[in-house]
Structure formats: C-alpha cells, structure tokens
Amino acid sequence: MEPRKRPGRTPAPAGRTSRPRQAEVARLAGVSQATVSLVLSPKPDGKGPVISEETRRRVLEAARSLGYVPDPAARRLAAARNNLLGVFSFTATFPTDVQHSYYPFLVGVEREAAALGYDLVLFTGSSTGGAGAAGPDALSRVRLADGCLFIGRHTPRPELKRLVEDGFPVVHLGRREELEGVAWVGADYVEATRDVVVRLAELGHRRIVLVREDDDAPASTDRQRGFLEGLEEAGLPSGPTTVFRSADPQRELTPERLRAWADEGVTAFVAEETDTGAAWRGLLSAVRAAGLDCPEDVSLALLGSPPADLASEPVPTGFDIPRPQLGAAAVRLLAALVAGEEASEPLVGCVFRPGPTTGPPRARP
Amino acid sequence: MEPRKRPGRTPAPAGRTSRPRQAEVARLAGVSQATVSLVLSPKPDGKGPVISEETRRRVLEAARSLGYVPDPAARRLAAARNNLLGVFSFTATFPTDVQHSYYPFLVGVEREAAALGYDLVLFTGSSTGGAGAAGPDALSRVRLADGCLFIGRHTPRPELKRLVEDGFPVVHLGRREELEGVAWVGADYVEATRDVVVRLAELGHRRIVLVREDDDAPASTDRQRGFLEGLEEAGLPSGPTTVFRSADPQRELTPERLRAWADEGVTAFVAEETDTGAAWRGLLSAVRAAGLDCPEDVSLALLGSPPADLASEPVPTGFDIPRPQLGAAAVRLLAALVAGEEASEPLVGCVFRPGPTTGPPRARP
DNA sequence: TTGTATGCGTTATCAA
DNA sequence: TTGATAACGCATACAA
Numbered sequence: 001m002e003p004r005k006r007p008g009r010t011p012a013p014a015g016r017t018s019r020p021r022q023a024e025v026a027r028l029a030g031v032s033q034a035t036v037s038l039v040l041s042p043k044p045d046g047k048g049p050v051i052s053e054e055t056r057r058r059v060l061e062a063a064r065s066l067g068y069v070p071d072p073a074a075r076r077l078a079a080a081r082n083n084l085l086g087v088f089s090f091t092a093t094f095p096t097d098v099q100h101s102y103y104p105f106l107v108g109v110e111r112e113a114a115a116l117g118y119d120l121v122l123f124t125g126s127s128t129g130g131a132g133a134a135g136p137d138a139l140s141r142v143r144l145a146d147g148c149l150f151i152g153r154h155t156p157r158p159e160l161k162r163l164v165e166d167g168f169p170v171v172h173l174g175r176r177e178e179l180e181g182v183a184w185v186g187a188d189y190v191e192a193t194r195d196v197v198v199r200l201a202e203l204g205h206r207r208i209v210l211v212r213e214d215d216d217a218p219a220s221t222d223r224q225r226g227f228l229e230g231l232e233e234a235g236l237p238s239g240p241t242t243v244f245r246s247a248d249p250q251r252e253l254t255p256e257r258l259r260a261w262a263d264e265g266v267t268a269f270v271a272e273e274t275d276t277g278a279a280w281r282g283l284l285s286a287v288r289a290a291g292l293d294c295p296e297d298v299s300l301a302l303l304g305s306p307p308a309d310l311a312s313e314p315v316p317t318g319f320d321i322p323r324p325q326l327g328a329a330a331v332r333l334l335a336a337l338v339a340g341e342e343a344s345e346p347l348v349g350c351v352f353r354p355g356p357t358t359g360p361p362r363a364r365p
Numbered sequence: 366m367e368p369r370k371r372p373g374r375t376p377a378p379a380g381r382t383s384r385p386r387q388a389e390v391a392r393l394a395g396v397s398q399a400t401v402s403l404v405l406s407p408k409p410d411g412k413g414p415v416i417s418e419e420t421r422r423r424v425l426e427a428a429r430s431l432g433y434v435p436d437p438a439a440r441r442l443a444a445a446r447n448n449l450l451g452v453f454s455f456t457a458t459f460p461t462d463v464q465h466s467y468y469p470f471l472v473g474v475e476r477e478a479a480a481l482g483y484d485l486v487l488f489t490g491s492s493t494g495g496a497g498a499a500g501p502d503a504l505s506r507v508r509l510a511d512g513c514l515f516i517g518r519h520t521p522r523p524e525l526k527r528l529v530e531d532g533f534p535v536v537h538l539g540r541r542e543e544l545e546g547v548a549w550v551g552a553d554y555v556e557a558t559r560d561v562v563v564r565l566a567e568l569g570h571r572r573i574v575l576v577r578e579d580d581d582a583p584a585s586t587d588r589q590r591g592f593l594e595g596l597e598e599a600g601l602p603s604g605p606t607t608v609f610r611s612a613d614p615q616r617e618l619t620p621e622r623l624r625a626w627a628d629e630g631v632t633a634f635v636a637e638e639t640d641t642g643a644a645w646r647g648l649l650s651a652v653r654a655a656g657l658d659c660p661e662d663v664s665l666a667l668l669g670s671p672p673a674d675l676a677s678e679p680v681p682t683g684f685d686i687p688r689p690q691l692g693a694a695a696v697r698l699l700a701a702l703v704a705g706e707e708a709s710e711p712l713v714g715c716v717f718r719p720g721p722t723t724g725p726p727r728a729r730p
Numbered sequence: 731t732t733g734t735a736t737g738c739g740t741t742a743t744c745a746a
Numbered sequence: 747t748t749g750a751t752a753a754c755g756c757a758t759a760c761a762a
Contacts, residue, residue, distance in 0.1 A: 034748075034749060034750075
C-alpha cells in the first residue's frame with residue numbers, strides 16, 4: 001500500500017544551517033541514537049546501563065568529528081527541567097541608582113546558582129512596563145522557570161499565594177512569615193541587634209535608646225524585638241521612652257531632645273538601617289547639632305550597614321548583613337524546593353562589626 | 366486484541382503538581398490543543414488561521430485562570446521564539462568587587478529588554494564551575510534563548526564563531542571587529558578622544574602627552590588613534606614622545622620625567638581609562654610628586670570615567686562612556702538580529718565631561 | 731474556523 | 747549491553 005502523505009509539520013526547515021544531531025552521530029558511529037544519548041550524558045556514576053568501552057570510544061570520536069553539541073532546548077524539554085531559576089524584583093533589578101540595588105544579593109545568587117548548575121532568568125518586574133507590564137498575571141511569567149526567587153518589600157500577596165498553592169517553588173528573600181506557606185530566607189536581625197545591645201551594656205551603658213522609623217516591616221520590628229531582648233538579657237530597664245518612632249527623623253530627632261535624653265542618663269543610641277538610611281542620618285546630625293561628641297559623650301551603633309554615600313566616613317559600630325550569603329542561602333533553599341525536598345534554613349546570621357563610634361560611657365558626676 | 370504494553374517513557378510523574386500545559390487549557394476551554402496554540406501565539410497580524418472571537422475569549426480565560434505560561438524549551442524546540450535574550454559574561458556577572466562589574470551596562474540592557482518585551486536569561490558563565498564549567502558546550506547553553514549578548518574581554522573565539530556560523534544571533538558588547546561575523550556594539554573612543562584633544566588645543570595647549578598602558582585591546586588603541594587624529598585636526602605636531610606606553614605607570618611615570626616634559630613645553634596630559642585605573646592613578650601621583658599644580662601648571666584629562674575609589678575627588682575633565690545606552694543599543698541590535706533584520710549600529714557616542722582639571726596653559730616666559 | 735497528525739532533539743523505559 | 751519506542755510541550759501543514 002502506498003504510504004499516503006499525512007498531515008503534520010514540514011520535515012525540514014531546509015534553509016538554515018543545522019547542526020549535527022545525535023542521529024547523525026549515531027549513523028557515523030554505527031549505533032543507535034539512544035546509545036549516543038547514553039554515552040553523551042551519562043547518569044551520575046553507576047546508575048543506568050553500562051556502555052562498552054569500544055562503543056563509547058566510537059561514539060565520542062564521531063561526536064567530536066562532527067562537532068556535535070547538544071541542543072539545550074531539547075535536553076531541557078526531555079528532562080522536564082529547565083535548570084532555570086527566576087529572580088523577580090518588584091523594582092527594576094538594576095535600578096539606575098546603584099545604592100538601592102540588590103547587587104550584593106545577586107552576587108551570592110549568581111554564585112550559588114552557578115554552583116548548583118542553574119541559570120538565572122531576570123524578570124523585569126513592575127518596573128518599566130515592557131515584558132510584563134503590571135496586571136494581575138504579571139507574576140505568572142515566572143512560571144517559565146523551575147522556581148523563583150522574590151526580592152523586595154512590596155510583594156503582591158494574592159499572586160504569590162497563588163503560585164505557592166499551585167505548587168510552584170517560591171522563595172522570598174527577606175522575612176515573609178506572614179505570607180503563610182511562602183518559604184523565605186532572611187537575616188537574623190533579632191539576634192544581631194540583641195548582640196549589639198548586650199555589648200553596649202557590657203561597656204557600661206545603662207540607658208540605651210533605639211531609633212527607628214514607624215514601620216511594621218519585619219526588618220524593623222525584628223530589630224525592636226532584638227533590642228528589647230538585649231535589654232532584658234543585660235538586666236536593663238526598658239521604659240517606653242527607649243523606643244523612638246518617627247517617620248521623619250530629621251524633624252523629630254531634635255538636638256534638644258537628644259540633650260534631654262543625655263541629661264536623663266542615656267549614653268548610647270542604636271539606629272536601624274533603612275533603605276534611605278534616614279534613621280541613622282537623623283541621629284548623626286542631631287548628635288552633631290547637639291554638640292555631643294562620639295564616642296566620648298554618646299555611643300552610636302548602626303543596626304546594619306551605612307548608606308553608600310557615607311562611605312567616606314568611619315564605619316560605625318553595628319553589624320553587617322551578609323547579603324551574598326543571604327542570596328546564596330535563598331538559592332539553595334529554592335533549589336531544594338525544586339528538587340522536591342523540604343529543606344528549610346530561614347535565618348542567616350549577621351556578623352558584629354566593631355567600630356569607632358562606641359566606647360565606655362563617660363563617668364557621670 | 367489487547368493493546369500490549371509498549372516500551373517508552375512513563376506517561377506522567379503523577380506525584381508532583383506540574384505547571385499547566387496547553388492540553389489542560391484546551392480541555393478547560395473545550396477546544397483542541399492546537400487551537401490553544403493558535404490563540405496564544407498569533408502570527409504577526411493577518412497571517413494564519415482566524416480564530417473566532419468567542420473561542421479566543423474562552424481560551425484566554427482558561428489560560429489565565431490556570432496561570433498558563435509557555436514552556437520556553439518547548440517553544441524553542443518547535444522552531445519558534447521564546448522571548449528570552451541571553452546574557453553571558455566570561456567573568457561573573459556580579460563580581461564581589463563591584464568596581465569590575467558590568468552593572469552599568471545591565472541597567473540599559475534590562476531597561477531595553479523590558480521595553481522590547483524580552484526577559485533576560487543570565488547564563489552563569491565561566492564563573493565558579495557549576496552550570497557549565499569549561500568545556501565546549503558551556504557556551505552552548507545559550508541556545509536556549511533567542512539570541513545572546515556577550516560581555517567581557519576574554520571571549521573564547523571558536524565557540525563564539527560556531528554560534529555565529531550556526532546562525533544563532535549573537536552580539537558582543539565591546540568592539541569585536543576582529544571576530545569576523547560577530548556583531549558588536551561599542552563606544553566611539555576615537556571620536557571622544559579626539560574631541561578632548563581638540564578642546565585642549567582650543568584652550569591653547571600645544572604639547573599634549575597621552576598616557577596609556579601597553580595594551581593592544583581596541584579600547585586602548587582606539588584612544589590612541591583618536592589622540593593622533595585630534596592632534597592632527599588641531600594642527601599640532603605628533604612627535605613620538607607624545608605617546609607614553611607603560612604596563613606599570615607607577616614606576617615609569619616618574620616625577621622627574623613629568624618635570625622634564627613640562628620643561629619641554631608639555632602643558633597637558635590625557636590618560637586612558639583602564640580596568641584598574643592605573644594610568645590615571647599613576648599620572649595623578651606623579652603630578653603631585655612633581656609638585657605641579659592642576660590645572661595651573663598642567664591640565665589633566667581622563668579618557669573615560671574615574672575609578673570608583675576616587676569618587677570623593679573632583680571628577681576630572683574627560684568623557685563619559687554611556688554604559689546604559691551601550692547596553693540598550695546592544696539589546697536593540699540583538700533583537701533586530703533575532704527578528705531576522707540586518708540592522709547595524711555599532712558605535713555609540715560618548716559625551717564630553719567638563720571638569721576642574723583642565724584650563725588654559727600658564728603663559729610661559 | 732477548528733481538529734488531527736506530525737516533528738523538533740533529547741531523555742527514559744523496556745525488550746531483546 | 748544495545749536498540750526500539752514513547753513522551754516531553756509546542757507549532758504548524760493539512761484535512762474536515
């Protein structure tokens with residue numbers, strides 16, 4: 001019977017230069033295509049069929065002579081794995097202003113992803129229209145990866161939740177406990193802040209004031225918690241005035257107020273790190289305006305890293321957020337989720353940073 | 366007759382939640398998978414079968430409710446586009462040392478990619494082993510994307526050439542004329558340097574010295590060419606001594622030599638920008654050591670941007686490499702290649718940067 | 731206008 | 747140890 005012509009795609013694009021396929025390697029080596037695949041992508045040691053040395057040699061030789069390179073698309077399709085991890089930030093991943101960028105995180109993310117054999121897909125977030133402007137399903141694009149890392153403060157909860165419910169591996173960089181079910185990796189601000197407070201107490205400080213913005217982000221409340229825990233551990237009282245809230249430190253954190261505190265016996269201040277560094281900035285300028293010397297009159301500590309534009313000034317006492325390690329930890333967690341494991345290593349420790357802005361309190365008359 | 370079990374792969378992993386496929390969308394919408402494909406990836410206006418508005422609506426609704434996203438690998442395999450542009454750098458894209466990063470380029474790359482509707486795949490390149498350590502197929506992974514942008518100095522030529530020969534769209538960021546057939550986008554150092562020289566001449570300088578490292582990278586030789594062209598355009602002589610070569614400016618660029626030049630009538634120096642900023646650094650320290658004032662005694666210009674660690678010093682006269690624009694131009698070119706167009710816009714202009722380090726030469730007795 | 735039937739290049743399974 | 751063969755998810759030629 002005549003094999004009648006059947007519908008379907010045209011056999012060959014014909015026009016373009018096409019690279020050698022496993023089939024051609026197989027023909028040249030005198031084996032089947034499947035054998036070529038077995039030789040060229042062996043299972044992790046031991047598993048799978050064993051290929052005779054002679055066959056292996058012939059296949060490798062044929063592949064080399066033909067300049068065979070595997071097609072990543074086909075490979076990933078067949079393996080049901082893209083080896084792609086998404087990175088989604090709600091601002092541009094690469095803002096023009098380097099200061100606000102996630103660069104330090106990305107350092108770790110890239111390194112760890114490479115180590116684990118993943119490539120990265122950068123999803124251009126809500127930023128500049130384009131690829132996936134806004135819209136409810138903007139987040140849907142990330143599904144093209146095997147899993148996705150989310151960075152940034154303002155996370156659209158419903159969409160994220162939807163992804164998680166669908167079993168899509170998601171990790172949030174920065175604490176997100178409140179989003180139930182969303183895996184996250186964050187810095188241990190509680191422990192780091194407590195450490196700073198305890199060290200101040202050990203220096204002899206009895207009254208310490210926390211300067212923070214009026215924000216209920218975990219990054220902020222965690223520091224407050226650590227602050228209180230530190231006071232308690234050091235056996236210090238925690239009167240209500242020890243927590244200073246302000247959305248506009250510049251205005252509320254006046255020299256007068258500072259001086260009043262000093263008169264009340266306050267000898268140390270700790271300020272949280274924020275995007276803008278407003279709390280720390282406000283504290284610094286108020287101290288200067290009040291004519292107080294640091295660390296002679298007051299000790300100052302920054303709960304985080306100083307803003308980039310203060311790089312020329314001496315680095316204050318405080319702690320460093322290990323951003324690259326955080327990024328790396330997030331990738332590890334994400335990779336575990338992708339692999340179906342249930343790993344969980346949320347908190348990454350910060351490291352205490354000694355500095356010239358703290359010292360023993362001045363002996364009071 | 367019993368349909369006997371035939372060899373092949375197990376139909377479905379069954380256990381894990383898997384991303385929705387066109388088949389599921391089709392089922393939900395009550396149409397065939399092919400119809401879903403037609404609706405979801407329509408041919409450029411007019412071509413192809415026309416789908417009824419009603420069907421289209423149902424399909425889109427189903428796709429949205431399932432959170433459907435096309436599988437990039439499958440798309441590529443089926444000889445179509447997946448709206449992914451690759452970025453491959455031969456060093457880590459995000460090095461720990463921010464100074465050497467491609468960040469400024471990426472700013473433009475991301476913005477333009479988003480504007481054009483592409484997402485970016487960061488191929489974790491030669492960095493730390495991992496994904497594709499070395500090997501010929503390390504570069505091959507980029508074929509997952511529709512095209513790829515290459516950044517960095519040390520380009521493995523054979524692999525790159527191979528990609529180009531296979532018709533894979535490739536653009537190199539940074540001049541790569543010598544790699545025949547490789548499209549590239551670069552900054553116009555020749556023009557920018559000439560501009561600086563001419564402006565110096567207009568200020569009244571008659572003898573100008575170029576400080577550059579002994580490097581034959583286009584970035585370096587282009588500046589030299591621009592330097593010579595500038596001299597010629599200004600009608601100035603170009604004796605051999607006007608070009609200073611040194612791999613170690615710190616040692617060769619001595620205060621004595623500088624003073625000698627000054628005595629010979631040299632009133633201006635231009636230094637190339639390099640990775641390390643060695644030329645500029647060497648020039649600066651030699652000038653200071655020689656006790657020369659800038660710009661009173663000598664005018665200094667930097668052919669590029671100052672190193673990050675000199676950020677606190679006044680920004681010298683020179684020109685700025687519009688890195689974001691370069692990145693954007695590269696993406697535009699790449700997108701054009703992907704679309705099958707033959708666009709070509711290799712050179713991006715630099716912008717002159719006035720500064721306090723240049724002025725009219727001191728009137729000589 | 732929509733459904734059917736391939737084919738893309740691999741990997742994975744089972745039979746030989 | 748190797749070879750058929752199916753399936754991965756999508757796009758497309760052709761039939762209905």
